[in-house]
Amino acid sequence: MFVQLHWIDMLIVLVYMIGCFVIGLYTTKYIDNAGDFFLAGKSLPFWAVGFSIVVSDIGATDFVGVAGNAYEYGVSAANFDWLGSMPAMVFAAFVFVPYFWRSGVFTIPEFLGRRYNAGVQLLNACIWITVMLISLIMMLWTTADDLVRTMLGFNPYYTVWIMAVVTGVYTFSGGLSAVVMTDAVQLVVMYVSGLSLLALSLWEVGGWSSMRATIESMGGPYAHHFTILLPNTHSAFPWSGIVFGLGVVLAIAYMSGNQAIVHRTLGARTEWDAKAGMLLGGFLKSFIPVMVALPGLCALVYLPQAIQNDPHAVPPEMYQMVDTDTGPVPVLHERDRVVPTMMRLMLPPGLQGLMLAGLLAALMSSISGTLSSASTIFVTDIYNRGRQLLGFKALNEKSALYWGRGFTAFLIIVSSLLAPQFDRVDGLYNFIQTVLSLFQGPTLAILLLGILWPRANRWGALAGLLLGVLFCFAMWCVPNLFPAEDPFLYIAMYSFVFAMVVTVVVSLLTPPEPEEKIRGLVWSSVVQDPAAQEALKARVEA
């Protein structure tokens, strides 16, 4: 039942893995200090920033999860990469990135520390380290279990460790430079393989029009498969949650407040490169649903045909018969197994290797990006800041570099050890979104108010973040509080509003920040004032 890889497939995967490894290690020669390791020496051109944002954001979880959602819910699954990306990336490029870049920070929590205080910085950093650890574990397990095991039958423990070691070593050695350089290669591999899968899927189902007509004729649960904004009564993606929760809150919070995304723009050589990189990333991301969601739709037509032609094409325990207007149709139990099953049944030798390399590219880029961002946050905002708060000297460049590398190694080992626990989680894309939604709303609220409203102060931000996260958690724990089965869209929306209100009220009840402190960090102040920036930096370091 598993794919027997042809020697050409093995060769393609091997060449790809060794190529990434060598490119990653090559960049090590440019790493002399913490600035080189964490921010690539502020030398990245816009295209490298854009490429890196896309491949770091799109992991194997997206290939698997978005296709699975499209299989079950239709094109509305694409909202996450359309409505949930481009407008948010434009806001990120023109509202947040210029301030982050100009303030010369390494991380978002560091920016919050400068704008508010160390408490907000530490709390935000701890939240992101936790989120990144969970994301890493999910990425590793998804690829190992849902992809490689379904396709090749390999033991997932084995796969997790191989992926962890290969990716961990080059991230450990080359930092952000290695991540961005390998991301450029991985983007090409990912797009070529994704477009190949799309082309073959459409070919097998007789083209777009034929596929659309077949699915629409099935009626029942498939009646809305080509409606992008679903009614508010829809159980998974009701439009109010998609438009307000995803488009206005989650997406902007993700693109502006997520270190793994913003990290690359902080390493851009100019402010223009940072903004242009963000826009290019948004444009390239627009193609992801085409490559990822459409094969999920094609599976609705292709898999029944494949099972009809060969009853053993898919094991009977993997699917159930669902009544439709055109008769009973076999539908997979687990939507996350759609893409691997399609790859196994459809792709010829050579393309299977390319597709596997593409999925590994998606995984490796996300792992390396997350590792790099997590180690930057740990060293800058937790360890170094903690030392300063306890009265110790700040880390020098060499020590920061060693700690960054050490934490990279620690994180990947812990993630690999914990990965098997996540076989309990179904619908992993939604699970990751749920975890993110717990923190994104409150984080966006304090970031947005921090930049747009000079009156926002440290107490307001701390209360907004803490109570906002607590509020999210309470909403998440109450079953059936919202009409959607995965309530993360509503949680993000309401927690954002709640954290905004708390931050504003507490800020108004407590003294404002001194004008000198927030100079250069808010929209209305003079942002291109080197003297102010230097004074700010000196005060933070003191």
Added chain:
Amino acid sequence: MKRHLFRMVALLTVLPVSAGFAQEVAPVHYQHEQVGGILGILLRISDVILDSWLAFLDWFGGLWAPVLIPVFAPLNRLLSTVYQPWAMIITLGYFLGTMAWVAFILKPSYVNNGRQHAAWYTDLRLWTALSMLPHLFVYVYFR
């Protein structure tokens, strides 16, 4: 060069050892209780942590339900009655509004600050419009 060689050797050593270790201790997929050694202990500890966590979530949800349900039930009812075409109107307005904000409201000097080569093709207002236009067509097509 020596450094690179050292890393290659380290990788080639660590990779098969860790993979072999994983194979050795995880003979049956998903069967944590059958895994022995240090990994087995870690897996059982994480099992206990996860089970306790799930129990805590149930308790915490029960605590907050009486407060939150009366607040959100009316909001849910209100949202469910909103006329469906408003979804498309708001979405298209969001895309168009974002484009107009960058093109007409933000100062060109702010949008293109830091640009090294001033030319029409490096103007980020144009980039914004070109990146967002395809989305408008897609949303109209799948309305």
